[in-house]
């Protein structure tokens with residue numbers, strides 16, 4: 001079964017819900033996505049994902065660092081199958097005793113976010129640029145009733161569906177789309193954009209999109225790279241930033257608060273600022289490429305390899321009036 005079939009779970013689960021008004025639009029965009037973006041490993045991954053074992057689950061834990069699934073058996077060859085889907089960047093996971101030690105301790109980001117946001121109990125949440133969906137599972141763990149993620153990276157769609165294979169009844173869904181391709185839902189209670197804004201050439205357009213996904217009174221949770229400075233300080237890298245070619249704008253938190261205000265948000269608060277450590281983002285046996293340590297100046301951990309301020313991330317909360 002090709003991965004295209006997997007995304008049908010979203011349409012089946014949400015038929016009759018208010019979001020079904022947008023099904024036609026979403027189906028069209030997803031069809032276009034798969035036609036426009038062929039992936040060289042799709043046939044191989046489609047076959048591999050079929051060989052995941054069917055194991056009776058005894059316990060699922062979505063409330064601690066590892067997304068942990070226990071079962072009645074411990075499959076022998078799960079680790080080698082999961083390693084066919086490397087690099088694993090966001091996590092960690094523990095599937096039946098196989099621990100996926102991902103590049104990122106994404107649980108640390110959640111620990112910085114979670115104390116500051118509205119209680120997710122019963123809320124419909126949207127996670128833009130959700131990667132493999134690690135935080136979607138944590139949102140369900142904190143009570144969200146429906147967790148939809150969008151992310152255009154094909155590998156992450158497979159990684160998400162590996163987790164979903166073991167917990168099909170959980171109401172988390174991932175659509176292979178960019179936020180630019182989404183309709184103006186105006187219905188989500190909480191919208192998350194974590195680690196996406198700096199990848200956008202037009203950051204205020206991104207904030208305007210996020211605004212349009214929320215219902216009135218809904219909450220935005222925004223996490224992005226920032227620099228120190230006043231309301232006039234915005235860094236645009238001349239070329240690469242921490243060896244990434246797709247980083248466009250790093251504002252100060254004061255400048256970012258102005259952007260949010262101009263996009264229509266109110267009650268805007270910066271609730272956390274954190275310089276990313278080489279313990280939080282690092283190479284592991286599940287992500288063997290270079291990581292943060294190699295992206296920094298070897299003689300000064302406060303500078304990137306290009307001599308720019310090292311990655312510092314802020315979390316901002318805001319409301320749609």
Ligand SMILES: C[S@@+](CC[C@H](N)C(=O)[O-])C[C@H]1O[C@@H](n2cnc3c(N)ncnc32)[C@H](O)[C@@H]1O
Nearest residue numbers: 128129130131151152153178179194195196199
């Ligand atoms: C730095 S990762 C952040 C992943 C996750 N949100 C987190 O904070 O751990 C950025 C993600 O955004 C996705 N992305 C990039 N541009 C996007 C866009 N325009 N719309 C939706 N997702 C996007 C990428 O595929 C990638 O998975």
